[in-house]
Amino acid sequence: MGSVVLNNVRKSYGDAHVIKNVSLTIPDGEFCVLVGPSGCGKSTLLRMIAGLEEISEGDIHINERVVTDVEPKLRDIAMVFQSYALYPQMTVRENMGFALKMAKLPKTEINQKVEEAAELLNLTPLLERLPKDLSGGQRQRVAMGRAIVRKPQVFLFDEPLSNLDAKLRTQVRGEIRELHRRLKTTSVYVTHDQIEAMTMGQMIVVLRDGRIEQAGTPLELYDSPANLFVAGFIGSPEINQLKGEIVLDGTIAQLRLRDGSLLRLPDDVNVVDGQQVIYAIRPEQVNVVSQAQEDALGAVITAIENTGSDMQLFCDTGGGAFTSVFKQRLAVKEGEKVWLQPKLSGVHLFDAATGERIASKGE
Template sequence: MTGVTLNNAIKRYGDVQVIHGVDLQVEDGEFCVFVGPSGCGKSTLLRMIAGLEETSDGQIHIGSRDVTKMDPSERGVAMVFQTYALYPHMTVEENMGFGLKMNGVPKAEIQQKVKGASDILKLDEYLERKPKALSGGQRQRVAIGRAIVRGPEVFLFDEPLSNLDAELRVEMRVEIARLHKDIGATMVYVTHDQVEAMTLADKIVVLRAGRIEQVGAPLELYRNPDNKFVAGFIGSPAMNFLDGVVSDGGVDVPALGRSVALDADLPAVGTKITLGVRPEHIEVHINKGDLNADLSEALGGVSYLHLVARTGERIIAEERGDERAVAGDTVDISFEPRRAMVFAHDSGLRIR
């Protein structure tokens, strides 16, 4: 197996540039996940690696080879799409081996490779079935098996779980993680679901408007985001952001009606900032303060309390334990200063 390197990769459609000079190193055997909102360029970037989109400028290397101008078939990659793209008239075994058959690989070798992939994905009992007799998760496993039998240097996944229901998505997410552990291949995976990114990735690449905002391990991005965009995108529910003004004693936060002390090197007194705090770092005090509980989402072991401040700003707080606020309660909140983050009001850059 081998890694992937992008050097100043650019993509233009006519006069419109959608990927802006991306530099990235995906190490050999690494599971790298591209995340970002719709239209950020994550699928376009993946398709550029695959060769399905022409690279307008810059270089793409797979291992030591410059594949920028190579056809997809020459790049040594296999791609798994959101749609399964299985041949309905072929059995599972035939679907998995079809690419090798078209390349003239001997029948015995095809059977051996299909059997190996089937063992990994636990598809042995389905080999004689046709796609219509399979569930969505089973069809996606067949699509992944088809990629495995090709023996690619790099696996590329383009939102492969988007068409599955919630239960199957969790199941397939675990299977893909296990697959990576078993075969140790380099994998690049696109998703809009940051939960998938956090649970699967060795490295996450957060994209916005065709540019990389930050690259890092999942917990590194969660604990130490460089800017407000990354802080808000990584974590579920999203980080709360409140307007504040630097004061002598810390930061005045109108939504809370008081000043809070923070563990950060703050700018000059009077400077507007944005205060960020995650729902799981908030403690709720029932029947105190003047934050109105608008809604409580009770999920069993945890509840998410939606609060409305006097300023109209909204706050989500995570609650556990037996005593929890309900809609209509008036509450106050607190958090440890070390848990809060400070961002520049205009640029959104982190103030540390």
């Protein structure tokens, strides 16, 4: 197996700087997900690790070996693409064993490796079929099998589930997780879907505009976002955001919203009087009460969505739009006035000018 280390990596196309001084260490055996909006540079970064894109500056190490100038085929990596990239005229067996055949391995050894991978991926009954006779999920498993037979130090996945429908994505997502659990091969996975990132990654790297905004475990990013961008990108439905001004009365801190209403803040917030901040809280951290309370925010329900397992309330408050999510089904209707009661333990504050997280006094 092997770790992946990027040291001050840059990528430019003329005057266009796509990757901007990225440094990252992915430990041996880790499943790391690169996530971010379209155009943030995540696929370019993956292709640089693979050697499919030259780097403009910096260096890349795989298993402590500098591979910056090493050809892709000599980096001991295997890549799974979004488009499957299967040879249509070859059977599943031939597709999975093609790289080994090119490496001139004995036929018996190729068959053994292919059959081991096929068993791992439940492809054994499909070995003699052509790609046209397979479903999208089966084709993606063949693509993964082709990577597995090489037993590389690092797996690279470039949005492998994008061509699958929602049900198949969930299924194959579980198969990739199980595959990693069994093989324990270092894996780097690119996606724009933050749900995929949260459910698959042991380590998540959030990218924006060619830079790393934050790297950490899924819960670290969810519970302690480094800035407003990460807070808004991670989590569905999106985190609520209200702009306001800090009002201090002795040791008591409140947020004054645009309509003049006040919202209580946690006791340990590290703020000053008059400071402009963004107040953020996740939808599941908000209770709904039927009567006005000092620590609650008046709101009018503008829409209700029932998914069966969850109930989502979309509200209009004096400070802006607000969303709440509940497991229980509330007896409320559109147009009704309610009071939203945020859980103080779930409140995040960000500087309005920089978007950076405001740490609590204990942090």
